[in-house]
Amino acid sequence: MNHHVTHEESDWFVHGLPALHRRIQSILQRQRSEYGDYYYFYGQPYQALGILGVYGERSTEERFDTYRLAKLIKSEDRVLDIGCNCGFVALYTSYRTGCYAEGIDINPYMIEIGDQCSDYLRVSDRVKLSATRIQDFAGQADFTVVFSFATHWTDDENYRVPLREHFERCASYLAPGGLLIFETHAADVGNAQFYDAINTFSDMFSVEDKWDTDKGTRHLYLFRRNK
């Protein structure tokens, strides 16, 4: 006898996944034929999202854990993720904590994928993703948390500004006392110039904590915005 109890909600979640994956494949197909820009990870998303079986280079769930986001983010937070790729870290953080999250990325195809996943996880009422350049984003200083993950300069060369300018931009989006969660690139690790620069931002931020991520190949910093 089959003791499986049909539960409409969980069955829907599983049965809808193939159609979600087809929609994602069609977005990636359009990206390949229409988008002349640089591709991360062979044209696949840079970010993976295990809960929906979405393939990508870096696991969102693993990052959520190693960045300690369950502890750092509260339901009342307003999070801004700049250069968010598919916005998976932002939307998964909202899914797990109940926070409001906004994400911006220059790549409209990654944003479309993020929107599909945000709808699927039913967090789209509190997650807003936009295809916008960081340079053009006119955010107010009303976010309590900013994520800057591997995005203070980009391999596609669509964002190359002095590190100080990047930190000033992040500070401008943060309410006083807000938190900048900043992940380096692997290339920054061991780079004396990078460490020297990081130490000159005390007019904007104090470093609250720092640890290594991505199997020790990157640093993660918590910068607290001065009041």
Ligand SMILES: C[S@@+](CC[C@H](N)C(=O)[O-])C[C@H]1O[C@@H](n2cnc3c(N)ncnc32)[C@H](O)[C@@H]1O
């Ligand atoms: C290395 S990926 C990091 C993505 C994400 N922050 C993460 O860590 O998973 C860099 C991202 O920056 C985006 N990007 C590049 N230049 C940008 C710009 N000027 N404005 C907004 N996003 C940009 C790319 O499309 C890409 O998704």
